[in-house]
Amino acid sequence: MLDFLSEYDVLGAFWVNVQLTIYAAIGSLIWGTILVAMRASPVPIMRAFGTGYVNIVRNTPLTVIIVAASLGLGQTMGITLGGGTFDSIGFRLALLGFIAYTATFVCESLRAGINTVPVGQAEAARALGLGFTQVLGIIVLPQAFRSVIAPLASVLIALTKNTTVAAAIGVGEAALLMREMIENESDALFLVTAMFALGFVILTLPTGLLLGWVAKKVAVKR
Secondary structure, three states, X not given: OOHHHHHOOHHHHHHHHHHHHHHHHHHHHHHHHHHXXXXXXXXXXXXHHHHHHHHHHHOOOHHHHHHHHHHHHHHHOOOOOOOOOHHHHHHHHHHHHXXXXXXXXXXXXXXXXXXXXXXXXXXXXXXOOOOHHHHHHHHHHHHHHHHOHHHHXXXXXXXXXXXXXXXXXXXXXXXXXXXXXXXXXXHHHHHHHHHHXXXXXXXXXXXXXXXXXXXXXXXXXX
């Protein structure tokens, strides 16, 4: 009954999802940290940009962002982020969309973490002559990161599941393969669906458990 599975590269498809998750998580963490610094900045124009970006992108459907990256940047403007085959171009454009979208949730999680840091610590640092960047980088953000590991774990799990949206622009990941298998193996519909559902459980469950354990270990004691 499972003989047909040898005709499909299921592990390869899931590996694409894993790659999208890892690269997008790194990019989102960097861009999200920059955004939260903008939102906490004393410079009005930076605060306005950070707030506007987060509110607009976070409330835009991810599918719209991914398709816009493919059609707008790739096909209309000719931006391929390095050229290559259709699959590699689609992968990079999808990755850009995931970073742009997920960074807004990273930013909001970190902003909540910043609010847990006592104001007196930042004031004391400023009294010692530290600038905004130093206060944020040395005093505030390290504590903020430690207090929001659990929320960031939820963002990472959501990102892992969101990578299936890349199928909308033809990236050969698990969701695209599942659709192909359902079309070709209609008599094994429930088996195929259960197999891919289990695959994502295997990807996300250990992540949540591990980061939940880390969050307890590094939690800031108040």
